[in-house]
Every structure is written in C-alpha cells, then in structure tokens.
Amino acid sequence: MSKTPLARAVALATLGASLTLPGMAQADFIGDSKATLELRNFYMNRDLRHTTSAQQSKREEWAQGFIFKAESGFTEGTVGFGLDAYAALGVKLDSSDERAGTNLLPNAFGDEGPGEYSEATGAAKVKISKTVAKVGGMMPKLPSVSSNDARLLPQTFLGGHLTSNEIDGLTLHAGQLKEQNQRDSTNFEDLSVNAGGGIRGFTFNGKGNVGDDFNFAGLSYQLTKDLTASYHYGELEDLYKQHIFNLVHVLPIADKQSLKSDVRYARTTDDGHSNIDNKSFGAMFTYALGSHAFGLGYQSMSGDTGYAYINGTDPFLVNYVQIGDFANKDEKSWQVRYDYNFSAFGLPGLSFMTRYLNGDNIDRGPGISDGKEWERNMDITYVVQEGTFKNLGFKWRNATLRSDALGELDENRLIVSYTIPLM
Structure with a gap:
C-alpha cells in the first residue's frame, strides 16, 4: 500500500500514543472498546447498453472484502x-481486461489490475466532557461530506473532526479533511x-477540479421530539463554498401511522478558481x-451549474440513488x-x-436540446435475526437507467456480508 507523508505521520502518531497508554488508567479505555471484522462478498454486473462494439459493453467483477x-x-x-x-x-x-471497472477493484x-489490495489508517482521539476531537483516518457522515460505502471497501479520509454534545439536543461539528x-x-x-460526466456546466482554472x-x-x-433542524457548511478551498439547510419532521397520525417530511436546501458558490453556482x-x-x-420526492437544480460535491462521496440529495444523482444543470426530477x-x-429481517x-x-449546452433521464431501483434484503449466523446479510440491488446524460445502463449487485464482533 502506498502512503503519503501525512498518512505515515498519522500512523506514527497513533503508534506513539498507544505506547503511552500503559501508564494511564485504562479501565474505560479497555472496557468501552469494541472491534469487528466484516466479511463482504460482492458481485457486480453493469451492462453498458449504449456503447458501440468498439467500446466496453459490460463491467462484471466478483471480489471478497475483509474490513476490520x-x-x-x-x-x-x-x-x-x-x-x-x-x-x-x-x-x-x-x-x-474486458470486464474491469466496476469500482470494486483498483483497475x-x-x-484487470492486481489480485488484491489493502489499506489501513489509525486515529488518535481526545475527550473532554461531551466533546470529542479526532485526528487521523475517518469516514465522516455529514450533509457537507459523507463517506461512500457502496462497493467492496469504504472511502476513507485523513483529517481532523471535532464533535460536541454539551447542550442537550444540540450537536456541533467542525473539522478539516486533507486527503x-x-x-x-x-x-x-x-x-x-x-464533474458529473461533464454535464454539470463546471469550468475550472488553475489545478482543474482538484482543490x-x-x-x-x-x-x-x-x-x-418530532422536529430536527440542521445547518452545515462545507468549503473545498479554491473551488466551492456550500451552505446546507435541512428540516426533518415526523408527524404521528395514528397507531403505526406517521408522515415524515425531509426538506433540504443548499446554496453553492465558487471559491475563486471555478464557476460553480447552484x-x-x-x-x-x-x-x-x-x-x-410510501414515498414521494421532488428535486430542483437552478443557477449557472449543477450541484457540487467531493468526488466519490454521497451527496446530500433526496434523489441521489443507486446510479444517478439527478443533479445536473437546471434539472428537475x-x-x-x-x-x-x-x-x-x-419473516423478520x-x-x-x-x-x-x-x-x-x-x-x-448551447445548441443541444434539453436532456431527460429516468432510473428504476429495486432492493431485496434479508438479515438473519438469531442463531449461529445472526447478522448474516444478503442483498440484491437491481437498477435500470436511461439517460441522455449518462447513457443506458442495466445493473445488478449481489452482496453477502457477515460482521463478527471481536470484543
């Protein structure tokens, strides 16, 4: 595995901190620890129906993941x-060689790439009262940046993240991601x-789309108890600044009946080296x-460009689904x-x-008719609820996309996962 200087520094800092722990009181350090090993078997088939005979017509791969x-x-x-x-x-x-490129493997x-690949990170953390600061490897799940875990191994980041819950009902976040x-x-x-397949309307100068x-x-x-409000800010230096507002309300109607409303608004502008405006x-x-x-959703894009978010992450959009995000310039969905x-x-589970x-x-773009697209998804999931194989999960994900922007795709994903608690 290749590591940047920052990754090596984080690993050394984590090791150094571990060497000091034997001299400290470790009752809570050991007693509250937890560790898991997830076995994830992943098969993916994407039929690229829009391609010509000279191009790749199918992506199909099968892989086994071990996640500690x-x-x-x-x-x-x-x-x-x-x-x-x-x-x-x-x-x-x-x-x-002919079927590579599902994003399950580095190819x-x-x-078709190597027969295996690996990765590792460590993080040191400190807690004062109900505030925790963490430096090192992380997988944030925030509206401004959300790590993607939809393939064999999850997306990870290096940086720092502070979370505070000092006031009941209020959670604060702040931090910086570097790689x-x-x-x-x-x-x-x-x-x-x-870049959204080139149809977001983005233009960049300087280092291109790298911030x-x-x-x-x-x-x-x-x-x-039924209403939560949030505001999140994200800034990818040189490229964009983003303000995200969210209201979530759950209205109890009767026994086993409720109506959940999830409303989101985001304003994104450039940060000097792009034209981002959404x-x-x-x-x-x-x-x-x-x-x-039963769910009903609506999503609207306006401004000079489509929606901007860090490459590879899950955008905070109600119409972000298995393949598409419906976040192109001026798109209504x-x-x-x-x-x-x-x-x-x-049949629980x-x-x-x-x-x-x-x-x-x-x-x-100029002189080209407005584009259209549609996507259909189906998921079937079963998780063993008890017995020797409790938490053994099976999932079949099927998707069909027909898009003037992304082409015609048919996709199947078969995932078997089993998480083993180690402590």
Whole structure:
C-alpha cells in the first residue's frame, strides 16, 4: 500500500500514543472498546447498453472484502485519550481486461489490475466532557461530506473532526479533511469535485477540479421530539463554498401511522478558481402505514451549474440513488418509492424497496436540446435475526437507467456480508 507523508505521520502518531497508554488508567479505555471484522462478498454486473462494439459493453467483477474496525474507549480523568484503527483487504475472485471497472477493484477497462489490495489508517482521539476531537483516518457522515460505502471497501479520509454534545439536543461539528482514499484505491490523494460526466456546466482554472483542504462546520438541533433542524457548511478551498439547510419532521397520525417530511436546501458558490453556482431544493415525504411505506420526492437544480460535491462521496440529495444523482444543470426530477417489511408475515429481517425517478430540463449546452433521464431501483434484503449466523446479510440491488446524460445502463449487485464482533 502506498502512503503519503501525512498518512505515515498519522500512523506514527497513533503508534506513539498507544505506547503511552500503559501508564494511564485504562479501565474505560479497555472496557468501552469494541472491534469487528466484516466479511463482504460482492458481485457486480453493469451492462453498458449504449456503447458501440468498439467500446466496453459490460463491467462484471466478483471480489471478497475483509474490513476490520476497532474503537477504544477513553482513559479515565478530565481529559480522556483513545485510539481508533481501520484496516481492509480486497481480494479479486473474478475479473478480466474486458470486464474491469466496476469500482470494486483498483483497475480499469483494458487492465484487470492486481489480485488484491489493502489499506489501513489509525486515529488518535481526545475527550473532554461531551466533546470529542479526532485526528487521523475517518469516514465522516455529514450533509457537507459523507463517506461512500457502496462497493467492496469504504472511502476513507485523513483529517481532523471535532464533535460536541454539551447542550442537550444540540450537536456541533467542525473539522478539516486533507486527503481521501477512494473505495477502489490504496493511495491517498488530493480532494476533487465530482464533474458529473461533464454535464454539470463546471469550468475550472488553475489545478482543474482538484482543490486543497476541505473545511466543514455544522450544527443539528432537535427543536421538539418530532422536529430536527440542521445547518452545515462545507468549503473545498479554491473551488466551492456550500451552505446546507435541512428540516426533518415526523408527524404521528395514528397507531403505526406517521408522515415524515425531509426538506433540504443548499446554496453553492465558487471559491475563486471555478464557476460553480447552484441552488438545490429537495423534499421527500414518506407515509408509513404498518409494514408499508410510501414515498414521494421532488428535486430542483437552478443557477449557472449543477450541484457540487467531493468526488466519490454521497451527496446530500433526496434523489441521489443507486446510479444517478439527478443533479445536473437546471434539472428537475421527481421520485416515487415503496418499502415493505415482511415481519408482518412472520419473516423478520426480510425487506423490499422499489422506486422510480424521472428527470428532465437538463441543460446540455448551447445548441443541444434539453436532456431527460429516468432510473428504476429495486432492493431485496434479508438479515438473519438469531442463531449461529445472526447478522448474516444478503442483498440484491437491481437498477435500470436511461439517460441522455449518462447513457443506458442495466445493473445488478449481489452482496453477502457477515460482521463478527471481536470484543
């Protein structure tokens, strides 16, 4: 595995901190520790129906992942110290030069790549009262930046993250990310903007779509037991600044009935070396009735460009789904969704989801007609609830995309995962 100087420094700092721990009170450090090993078997097939015979027509690969995560507790005292560790190994089970490029493995069309790849990070953390600061490897899950875990191994970052819960109902976040390791890579690299297949309307100068550090801050406050409001700020230096607002309300209607409203608005502007200018509005309403859930969503893009977010991450958009994000310049899209939990039939752990999205009004450039696209998804999931194989999970994800922007794609993902608690 290749490591940048920053990655090596983080690893050495974590090792140095671990050597000092034997002299400290370690009751909470050991007693509150936890570690898991996830075994993740992943098959993916993407039929590229829009390509010509001279281009790649299919991506199909199968791989096995081993994901180790460990989190210590904190040493006793006013200031507590702790350590986190992450290591992962991906093993190729089936691939070829003609079928590479699913993002399960570090390869591309024409080169099936190595038989295995690995990655590891460590992090040191400190706690005072209800405030925790962490420096090193991390997988943030915030509206401004959310690590992607939709392939064999997760996306990771190097940086610092402070989380505070000193006031009941209020959570504060602040930090900086310096580098990222993509889900199909072993190398940490500079942060960049997702170019969206070239139809976001972005233009860059200087270093192209590569930025410097990503600075973030935000707060989430539970106004009532049913209403939560949040604001998050993200800045990829030189490229964009983003303000994200979110309201989530759950209205109890009757026994086993509720209506959830999730409303999101984001304003994104350039930071000197791009033309990024976007207003994003999205709303998702979900009516739950017993084991059923019915969802209806709407998303609108306006401004001079599409929506901007760090390459490889999950954008905070209601219409971001299995393949598409429906976040192109001027695009308007809607979604209908249905979920069912089979526990009502005596099959706990079995669930089903299907949704359909349709987008139009995509600005594809001067002299080109507006683009359209639609996507259909289906997920079937089963997780063993008890016994020797408790938490053994099976998932089938199916998607169909027809897009003037991204082409015609048919996709299947089969995932078997099993998480073993180690302590």
